Amino acid sequence: MAEETDGIEEAFEGQIRVLVTAAGQVGERIARAREQARRQAQAASEQEARELQSRLAAEQRAARAEVGNVHRSDWWDRATPEQIGHTYQVARAWANEDPEAVRAEQRMKDELRTRYGVDVESTNADPAAVRAAVERAEQERAQADAERYRAAAENAEAQRLMTQADQEDRRAEEVRAAAEHEPDPQERARAAAEAVQREAAAARAGEDGRRMYDSAERRDSTARDLEAKGIDHEVVATRMRADVSQGRPATEAVKGAGKANAPKARKTRGHGVQVQRSGLDR
Structure with missing residues (x-):
């Protein structure tokens, strides 16, 4: 007899499909905007270019710290859809210029396929939900x-x-x-x-x-x-x-x-995972 579910697992995976799809789009936009900002800063002045590069270097260090989590199984056991979506967004945003982001993106693709049956290249996410998630992410980025x-x-x-x-x-x-x-x-x-x-x-x-x-x-x-x-x-x-x-x-x-507090553990797939509020940009 097939095991019945209460729909929580399906909702969780549905969120992941939406957020990962939106994250890929937003990440690519961020990469393009960053490249445009570099060109504008270089055209403006050497000082502005140096200041931008210093800020981007700090952002890249923070990005590496975040995407490095995907190589740990315990992170996947605890990660919410929002965390997964944002981390994938960060990996996509830096994949064109940071090998660590490329490795993280590939690891995420493998884990998403294995754990949730989500193919990043074809998530089959609801287009309307994806558009809404992208809009939220862009608003949070603007803030x-x-x-x-x-x-x-x-x-x-x-x-x-x-x-x-x-x-x-x-x-x-x-x-x-x-x-x-x-x-x-x-x-x-x-x-x-x-x-x-x-x-x-x-x-x-x-x-x-x-x-x-x-x-x-x-x-x-x-x-x-x-x-x-x-x-x-x-x-x-x-x-x-x-x-x-x-x-x-x-x-x-x-x-x-100070050390960051560890996120609260959530149960792994198939064991009553708790669905979290949708959102992308951190």
């Missing part, structure tokens, strides 16, 4: 881009403040050093007062700059927003580590990021 631009503006202002703090500190030292050799008591007193003022200005600018660089509130808010969308905690943690690595001033040591 992420807006957050990145806002963070870049904050970083630029923070850099200006830190530079101002350094200048004020140096000037204060120069004034104090000059005052030591000043025979006029009034001039020495004036120089000492100026040094105190400059030191206070340096402290204020430095504090404002550090607060803007390492805005815990901003990162916490971003992390909460991402997790509220159903994005896995490990993926959010990876993004926040990339944010911290790029966002801190060069004059300060980079603090180590």
Whole structure:
């Protein structure tokens, strides 16, 4: 007698078909947009090209960390459709320029075929559902881009403040050093007062700059927003580590990021898997 199911497994696999199909499309769009951004930056200026390359290098490191998970069986045992879809999206987005992404994509194709009977090249996913998933992913990408631009503006202002703090500190030292050799008591007193003022200005600018660089509130808010969308905690943690690595001033040591909590385990195929909310872009 054939074993009856409650439909959960079928729904789970249906989500995977939709999300993987949409992920492939979005990943290819991301790759094209990245290449276009490179061309535009190179045409604009060498500095803009260097800044873009630095950001893309950080994104590529984060991407490698994410796609590396697909080579672990325990990741597959716990992965939700959203995680699978997003990781496939990341692999597709980098497959044209990163061998690790190519390996991950092939591993995902093999696992999807073996575990869920999903052929990535022909998923037979519902076209309307795929279009909706692509639209959601693009909207989330736009939100992420807006957050990145806002963070870049904050970083630029923070850099200006830190530079101002350094200048004020140096000037204060120069004034104090000059005052030591000043025979006029009034001039020495004036120089000492100026040094105190400059030191206070340096402290204020430095504090404002550090607060803007390492805005815990901003990162916490971003992390909460991402997790509220159903994005896995490990993926959010990876993004926040990339944010911290790029966002801190060069004059300060980079603090180590805390370990991400492991995602809650879900039962494997055929054992009552829990269907998660659809969504792609992390």
